[in-house]
Amino acid sequence: MRHDGKMVEKQVFPSPNPYVNLYLVTYMSEGLKVKGLLAEPRRAGKYEGFLYLRGGIKNVGMVRPARIAQFASEGFIVFAPFYRGNRGGEGNEDFAGDDRRDAFSGFELLEGHPLVLSKRIHIFGFSRGGVMALLTGLEYEQAASVVTWGGVSDVALTYVERVDLRRMMKRVIGGSPKTALEEYQWRTPLYQMEAMKPPVLIIHGMLDDNVTIEHAHRLEKRLRTLGKKVETWYFEHYTHYFPPAVNRKVVKDLCYWMKQQENHDIM
Numbered sequence: 001m002r003h004d005g006k007m008v009e010k011q012v013f014p015s016p017n018p019y020v021n022l023y024l025v026t027y028m029s030e031g032l033k034v035k036g037l038l039a040e041p042r043r044a045g046k047y048e049g050f051l052y053l054r055g056g057i058k059n060v061g062m063v064r065p066a067r068i069a070q071f072a073s074e075g076f077i078v079f080a081p082f083y084r085g086n087r088g089g090e091g092n093e094d095f096a097g098d099d100r101r102d103a104f105s106g107f108e109l110l111e112g113h114p115l116v117l118s119k120r121i122h123i124f125g126f127s128r129g130g131v132m133a134l135l136t137g138l139e140y141e142q143a144a145s146v147v148t149w150g151g152v153s154d155v156a157l158t159y160v161e162r163v164d165l166r167r168m169m170k171r172v173i174g175g176s177p178k179t180a181l182e183e184y185q186w187r188t189p190l191y192q193m194e195a196m197k198p199p200v201l202i203i204h205g206m207l208d209d210n211v212t213i214e215h216a217h218r219l220e221k222r223l224r225t226l227g228k229k230v231e232t233w234y235f236e237h238y239t240h241y242f243p244p245a246v247n248r249k250v251v252k253d254l255c256y257w258m259k260q261q262e263n264h265d266i267m
Helices: 065-072 100-111 129-139 155-161 163-173 181-186 189-195 213-225 244-260
Strands: 007-013 020-029 032-041 047-053 076-081 116-126 145-149 200-205 230-235
Touching: 007 032, 020 065, 020 076, 020 100, 032 065, 032 100, 047 065, 047 100, 047 129, 047 244, 065 076, 065 244, 076 100, 100 116, 100 129, 116 129, 129 145, 129 189, 145 244, 155 163, 155 181, 155 213, 189 213, 200 213, 200 244, 213 230, 230 244
Parallel strands: 047 076, 047 116, 116 145, 145 200, 200 230
Antiparallel strands: 007 020, 020 032, 032 076
16 A cells, blocks of 8 residues: 555745745655645644645746745645655656656645645646646546646647757657657646536736647637636736736635635536
């Protein structure tokens, strides 16, 4: 038995927010010891859970403590996996391949957290984390909601658009979409949206060059065609990164949106 989601070590981590406690966590995922960051509001009580799925790969797009504390300060217990092979964790990250299990195990860690409200765990993904969030939402239909911000929805499209990432993607995934089509399709949740149960919020800057708006449009079209619950917030003047003041406003708005989502029927 692998004990996925079991926390095996929890160390106090310096917090940038006086109202939030941060911890560096080691947890189990497919028998591997993986690292992540846990944020808990200091005020006593029970909270909704928030699984934060980072973008990038390895040190690019690594979890930022201030970002995790920002979401926790909105009234969530937040867990952000670093993914396998990072910051001393075992295994090797593989861009929405087997490392998706690290997101799944992170969801299970929150389910087992004594201060997380039952059936109130939300899934959030930024950039490459968008794929991870969608895959996790498919795996855990009891999730309260799924939010993808500037998120990848089609990994083959990322290969086409991001010439600078092609060498890495060939190495990690095993080829290009032409030579390793099944691997790209396996990593692309668009093909499985029939099974999506939680409501989905898509946030995207229309000037985004890192992950183009086409990813959002494809996801929205697929979800609407299937009659799924989806909401879109498109921002005409912003890129992959929003100005600080706008970013803070969107964080507050999306956290409010999450808390307004009613528990859905998973039968």
